[in-house]
Amino acid sequence: MKNKKNIERKTDFIQGNIACAEGAIAAGCNFFAGYPITPASEIAHYMSRKMFEVEGTFIQTEDELAAIANIVGASWGGNKSMTATSGPGISLMLENIGLAVVTETPCVIVNVQRGGPSTGSPSVAFQGDMLQPKFGSHGEYQIIALAPSSPQEMFDFTVEAFNKAEKYRIPVFILADSLIGHMRERVDFPLDDEIILEERKKLKNYQGIHQKIFLDENVAPMPIFGEGLKANITGSTHKEDGFRNVSDPKIMDTAIKRLSNKILKHKEDIIAVEEKYLEDAEVAIFSYGLVYRAVLETVNIARNQGLKVGSFRPITIWPFPQEQVEELSKKVKTIIVCENNLGQIYPFVKAAANGNAKIIFLPPKILGALYKQEEILNKIKEVIS
Amino acid sequence: MVQINKDACKGCGICIAMCPVKILVFSDELNSRGVHFPKITQEEKCTKCENCMIYCPDFAVVVKKDEK
Amino acid sequence: MKNTVGHPLKKYFRGEINYTTCSGCGNGIISQSILRAIDEIAIIFDQIAFVSGIGCSGWIPSPSFNTDVLHVTHGRSIAFATGLKLAAPQMKVIVCAGDGDTGAIGGNHFIHAARRNIDLTVVCVNNGIFGMTGGQVAPTTPYNSVTTTTPYGSIERPFDLSNLAIAAGATFVARWTTYHARSLKNSIKKAIEHKGFSFIEVISQCPVQYGKVIGMRNDPVSMLMHYKECAVNINKAKNMSADELKDKIIVGELVEKKNIPELTDEIKRLRREASRK
Numbered sequence: 263m264k265n266k267k268n269i270e271r272k273t274d275f276i277q278g279n280i281a282c283a284e285g286a287i288a289a290g291c292n293f294f295a296g297y298p299i300t301p302a303s304e305i306a307h308y309m310s311r312k313m314f315e316v317e318g319t320f321i322q323t324e325d326e327l328a329a330i331a332n333i334v335g336a337s338w339g340g341n342k343s344m345t346a347t348s349g350p351g352i353s354l355m356l357e358n359i360g361l362a363v364v365t366e367t368p369c370v371i372v373n374v375q376r377g378g379p380s381t382g383s384p385s386v387a388f389q390g391d392m393l394q395p396k397f398g399s400h401g402e403y404q405i406i407a408l409a410p411s412s413p414q415e416m417f418d419f420t421v422e423a424f425n426k427a428e429k430y431r432i433p434v435f436i437l438a439d440s441l442i443g444h445m446r447e448r449v450d451f452p453l454d455d456e457i458i459l460e461e462r463k464k465l466k467n468y469q470g471i472h473q474k475i476f477l478d479e480n481v482a483p484m485p486i487f488g489e490g491l492k493a494n495i496t497g498s499t500h501k502e503d504g505f506r507n508v509s510d511p512k513i514m515d516t517a518i519k520r521l522s523n524k525i526l527k528h529k530e531d532i533i534a535v536e537e538k539y540l541e542d543a544e545v546a547i548f549s550y551g552l553v554y555r556a557v558l559e560t561v562n563i564a565r566n567q568g569l570k571v572g573s574f575r576p577i578t579i580w581p582f583p584q585e586q587v588e589e590l591s592k593k594v595k596t597i598i599v600c601e602n603n604l605g606q607i608y609p610f611v612k613a614a615a616n617g618n619a620k621i622i623f624l625p626p627k628i629l630g631a632l633y634k635q636e637e638i639l640n641k642i643k644e645v646i647s
Numbered sequence: 648m649v650q651i652n653k654d655a656c657k658g659c660g661i662c663i664a665m666c667p668v669k670i671l672v673f674s675d676e677l678n679s680r681g682v683h684f685p686k687i688t689q690e691e692k693c694t695k696c697e698n699c700m701i702y703c704p705d706f707a708v709v710v711k712k713d714e715k
Numbered sequence: 716m717k718n719t720v721g722h723p724l725k726k727y728f729r730g731e732i733n734y735t736t737c738s739g740c741g742n743g744i745i746s747q748s749i750l751r752a753i754d755e756i757a758i759i760f761d762q763i764a765f766v767s768g769i770g771c772s773g774w775i776p777s778p779s780f781n782t783d784v785l786h787v788t789h790g791r792s793i794a795f796a797t798g799l800k801l802a803a804p805q806m807k808v809i810v811c812a813g814d815g816d817t818g819a820i821g822g823n824h825f826i827h828a829a830r831r832n833i834d835l836t837v838v839c840v841n842n843g844i845f846g847m848t849g850g851q852v853a854p855t856t857p858y859n860s861v862t863t864t865t866p867y868g869s870i871e872r873p874f875d876l877s878n879l880a881i882a883a884g885a886t887f888v889a890r891w892t893t894y895h896a897r898s899l900k901n902s903i904k905k906a907i908e909h910k911g912f913s914f915i916e917v918i919s920q921c922p923v924q925y926g927k928v929i930g931m932r933n934d935p936v937s938m939l940m941h942y943k944e945c946a947v948n949i950n951k952a953k954n955m956s957a958d959e960l961k962d963k964i965i966v967g968e969l970v971e972k973k974n975i976p977e978l979t980d981e982i983k984r985l986r987r988e989a990s991r992k
Contacts, residue, residue: 293802314989319801319982323794324827331787331794331824332801335766338785339802361788471729471781487783488803490761494729494778496786505778506786652722655732659739659922664936682738701751701896702939704743706722706732 272451279304279346279443281413282372282436283312285420286344288457291370292318293343295332297325297351300384301440302374305346326351330358333369338495340486342424346372348440349391350381352398359433360399361497364521366431366476366484368462370423371395373435374443377630386630387441387552392606395435396580402518404525406532407435407580409551413447419577425460426532430524431481437579439602441552441632465491472503477520479527525581534577535586539565543572545645546590546619548611549600550576553626553633557600560638571642579607584614591615596645598622600638602629620645648711649687649699655707658682662699662708668692671699724750727760729781736771739935741893741919745840746775748896748917749809752903763807763907764799768792768821771847771921772813772840790821793828796835804979807836807907814841818854818874829883829912833978836906836913839876842921843928850924860928880914881970887913888970892942893920895966902968911977918942918964 276284283305286294294309296302306322313320319336323329326347333343347355352373362369377383378390395407406426410419416438423434465475465483468491475485475493482502485491494504499514507513525532539561540546549557554575564571574590574597576583587610591597597619599608605623612621624641626633649671656678662685663671670693674686685708687693699708725732727750736742753763761783765776769789777786783806787795792810800808817825817839828835844862845851852862852869855876859868877890887909889902899917906913920938922931931937942964949967952960 293798295798311989314982314985315992317986317990321797321801323797324823327791328794328797328824328827331791332798334787335785335795335798335800336802337798338783339799339806341802343798343802357788358791365785485783487764487785487799488762488806491783492729492761492781493783493785495784496777497788498786657738659935661739661935661939664939701747702744702893703747704736704740704935705734706724706743706747709722 271453274449274451275446276413276449277304277443278410278413278416278438278445279374280308281416281449282346282420282438283308284451285417286370286424287312287316288417288451289342289421289424290459291342291344291424292316293333293336293341294318294345295321295323295329295336295343296345296347297323297329299348299351301376301443302346302348302372304443305372326354327358330355330362330371334358334362334365334367337367337369338487338493340488342428344370344372346374348374348376348384349378349394352391352394356398360401360403362433363399363403363405364497365495366482367433368427368431369433370420370427371433371435372420373437375437375439383630385440387439387602388630389439389551389553389602389606392437392579392601392603395437402522404522405435405580406430406432406525406578407437408577409437409579410442411551411554412442413445414449416442417449417451421457428462429460429481430528430532431484432525435580437551439552468492474502475504476500477502477517479520479523481524529581532578533581533583533586535583536575536577537572539572540574540590540593542570543594544570545596545598545642546572546574546594547598547600547638548574548587550579550607553600553602556633556635557638560635560642563635564639564642569642569646571646582610582614587611587614588616588618591618594619596620596622598624598641598645600624600633602626604629649690649693650709650711651685651687652707653678653684654680655705656680656682656684657705658684659704661702661704665698665702667696667698668694724754727753727781728779732779734774734779736774737923738933739920739922740771741842741917741921742771742775742840744893744896745838745899745917745919746779748900749775749838749903751900752907756904756907758807758907762805763809764803765809765811766792766796766799767811768813768816770813770815770845772811772816775811775840790816790819791824792816793821793824793835793837797828797833800833800835801979801982809907810835810837812837812839814839814843814853814855814876815845818876818879826879826883829880829885829914831978832884832886832911832975834910834912836903836915838903838915838917840919841876841916842919842925844921844925846921846924850927856928862928877914877916877969884912885914885970886911886972886975889968890916890918890964891966892918892946892964894939894942894946898966905968909971911975
């Protein structure tokens, strides 16, 4: 489903948040629900105009709990839906994010991260919510989360987020931060036919009360409401037909494992990483999102100085690129993990490396302030010498 | 005709209380749930008001109007 | 439990009719009232979606009703229903909620849906207590009631959910008790056909948990008779003093407003305006 035709190649100098909204529209988003919050509000501002132009719906909800509930409801109504918020909003949404996961509801959730905990520092860039999508809601589940590092990627990754959400019937996160969201940069918009969209696998005909609409590791077809498909949807532990069973541990076991395997068995398709100068590298720098910009710059400089250093960047944070990091750890002697937090993804890198390489955590000297180049460069030199 | 699905009955007694002509009483028998279900006495007095059906929380009573 | 007697409402069920509610629970009476209303309107069941939350009321439509049913988290049913209705405005969306869903955890969604006048029908099963979780005090429990979390008597004054809905802008509001099953069915019919936010509060017996509070433990019949005695129709209540209305339940169709802009219509208007630009 396309909202409008882009037949001319277009370039613009826009904010990350606007690029994100444009990406959503290019991906066919026709439902946006959200509650005002810095530093994500620009997405809502833009959508409040654009959604109606594409025959879609915008609603400013009473709170973030309603925002996530609205987009899940709209998704069952057949819309491609999205919300955008920051950490405090995600904290409020977490219960219903779990519901979206367990009801296998495609939707996109954008977190333009700010300083936390609590009200924190609304306009300071921070990567403090990296674990929240994966571990924030209770229970055991898998999720997909992408970390853009530029306005261009805010556009591209949002398209990708919708595609993965539709393909795997799962909420997909965009983990940006206030600097990426507010940064203005050149964005090249693809032509319409350059955007490949995944179509939702829908149930076509009603197949009886025990029709299989959940818990298929290759994604079950979704019964959209209003089409006579008699969808039986619950947040309780259920079987493939949607009927709940909350007393039999075997049913719960099957439900949790299949829900997880739906993602884990397709890691190859889902996970994207970006590797630079790793062929002969002794040291790799692991970074993502905003920090990746500083790291890539530094790695370029280090290479010019003859230092054998490369960059490893997960585009997909969740599911975590365990195998790719393990592979990396066998190639290099040291992995320096740079994150704008106190080491949220670092333990996952260390676990994946499993002793193959030395793993060093290097936070910025001041959280929320960008790395100074010498902070990273000095560490590279220290490790190599 | 008043029909009672005795095994769906949970023995709450609402149908008995709501019957305007008081022709429903608890049976001495127990159903598979272990409760006394209602039985009809003097069905000819039934006014087919459907109270017993409408107020049954377990859809266990059906009043058929067209049958004699 | 196989129902050997062909119930006229069986056609609306996903398989056998099998409510696992306690003996004498008001849920089944309300379920029948909803289904009889739908039966009388003769609307195609597939065109109705049900959304419910957590608590005993959530099990009225889920999984029993054989149409699209979305059973969600506690208190959020109205918010999910809002998203669904906006995405599929051709559907009739009915929310089955409890007094906890509506007055406690989901109070915000409730008043805002009323304010927006979105075309939803909310049937609120108000049993005055948290039944499923073990008889804790609810925002609707009368003052000085002894519950499992108010052993010294409750010290908070209860919400009047219908008045709350009216104050928030609901355009159709009715309150009945399960004793008034026929009137309830008639109001649900009106509510479904009403364009805008409709709220039906049903005072319903929980003989197990609330029965204890008022000395009618496991005695649904006495509870129904109690409702009969306490109920005062709104037309009569208008001429009664506050003293006379103490401990009474005002029943009837409390508000019916027409021609107030409805949210999905407003959104269609915005789309038209946006496309002209």
